Amino acid sequence: MPDNINAIEVLNLTKRFGNFVSVDDISFSVVRGSIFGFLGANGAGKSTTIKMLTGLLNPTSGDAVVAGYSIKKNPEKVKSSIGYMSQKFSLYNDLTVKENITFFGRVYGLDEKSLQRRMLDAVKIAHLEGNEDRLTGSLPGGIKQRLALATAVLHNPGIVFLDEPTSGVDPIARRGFWDLIHELSDKGITIFVTTHYLEEAEYCHNIILLDAGKIIAQGSPKSLKADYLKFPILSIETDNLISAMQVLGADLNVKDISVFGNAVHLITSMKENNESYFSELLQSNSVLVRHIKSVEPTLEDVFIYLLEHKN
Ligand SMILES: Nc1ncnc2c1ncn2[C@@H]1O[C@H](COP(=O)(O)OP(=O)(O)O)[C@@H](O)[C@H]1O
Ligand SMILES: [Mg+2]
Structure with missing residues (x-):
């Protein structure tokens, strides 16, 4: 060669x-x-x-x-x-x-x-x-x-x-x-x-x-994450994924949601206090939140986002 x-x-x-x-x-x-x-x-x-x-x-x-x-x-x-x-x-x-x-x-x-x-x-x-x-x-x-x-x-x-x-x-x-x-x-x-x-x-x-x-x-995995996902991602565990998706999907601060195993991954435009905001939003709609935390984007997050927004 x-x-x-x-x-x-x-x-x-x-x-x-x-x-x-x-x-x-x-x-x-x-x-x-x-x-x-x-x-x-x-x-x-x-x-x-x-x-x-x-x-x-x-x-x-x-x-x-x-x-x-x-x-x-x-x-x-x-x-x-x-x-x-x-x-x-x-x-x-x-x-x-x-x-x-x-x-x-x-x-x-x-x-x-x-x-x-x-x-x-x-x-x-x-x-x-x-x-x-x-x-x-x-x-x-x-x-x-x-x-x-x-x-x-x-x-x-x-x-x-x-x-x-x-x-x-x-x-x-x-x-x-x-x-x-x-x-x-x-x-x-x-x-x-x-x-x-x-x-x-x-x-x-x-x-x-x-x-x-x-x-x-x-x-590279690193550059893809940095280039495509500039917004925070929250992982939310709940017993009622369907209701959670409905409530979150209707909120203006949500850019994208997808299901990851038994959790919802949510991309939000809200940079501050987003955990308490979404936690309260779900509770006030009678959706029990087991766990909510900020997560590093995975490549799966990036690819799902890209495939859903390709047009
Ligand atoms: N010999 C072929 N004749 C007609 N269509 C083909 C042929 N080979 C592949 N395709 C089509 O090209 C597309 C891509 O196929 P392929 O490269 O096998 O995809 P992947 O490996 O990503 O699953 C498919 O829609 C497939 O049906
Ligand atoms: Mg193949």
Whole structure:
């Protein structure tokens, strides 16, 4: 890879399927060695973008330089310079752990010696020491997902693309998987990862929020919070969420409300004494307030606000 600070540079990338615009003129860059989160709901255009960036799908217009190569002019070079874990993990369930690693090692053109060495790394990454001969299909989801990532980086690529790697995996395994992503990033690998779990954005260095093929926000978690949410947020716990939403929704000092678990998150234009104001407002409307406190905005607050106010 040339000595460029950016591992990926995307310029006016667009994909149409007939009249439908799946990815709509997006431009951005990804700093080498960073963890880049590509967020959006189902159908936002995440997989279509990844398929273009990995050389699997031709763009309708625009271009990107990935690992130093144009995806339009040199898709084959791009493919051999990167790792890719598709949305449907590509491991074979009817092969053993060792057989899967060997298979992908051969696909990536590793010689026997490198393959044996990388096999040990991969088994370690996936926490599968002593289980090399187990059938892949019999592994728990979290372990299988680690193995899929280990095979995606068998050939030591500079960039790895992960398409919804944590989808359908339990929260503890998801947490562990993000630790693994950080370990790879610490080794200098650039990680491009998509997710529809908004809270996972906190684990990324930089983020893009995609909606209907368009970028609606980008930046670091810190800058996104600072740029988009300049108003205080209160978290209110109550036994009656519905009445609380009705009372608060009718108040002029409320800019936005949403439900977060068993609490209401409220964005208010009121900078002073807002806790006592809203507490009294709810009590006087016979809504019992269990707990009210100011909270730091989460990225989920930012994204929900942006998605609701995009027009
Ligand atoms: N081969 C295709 N032909 C037609 N439409 C497609 C094709 N692939 C994806 N799309 C459409 O493009 C949109 C974005 O899809 P996708 O990139 O898979 O979204 P995401 O990965 O964010 O869920 C969806 O509306 C999807 O139906
Ligand atoms: Mg997808």
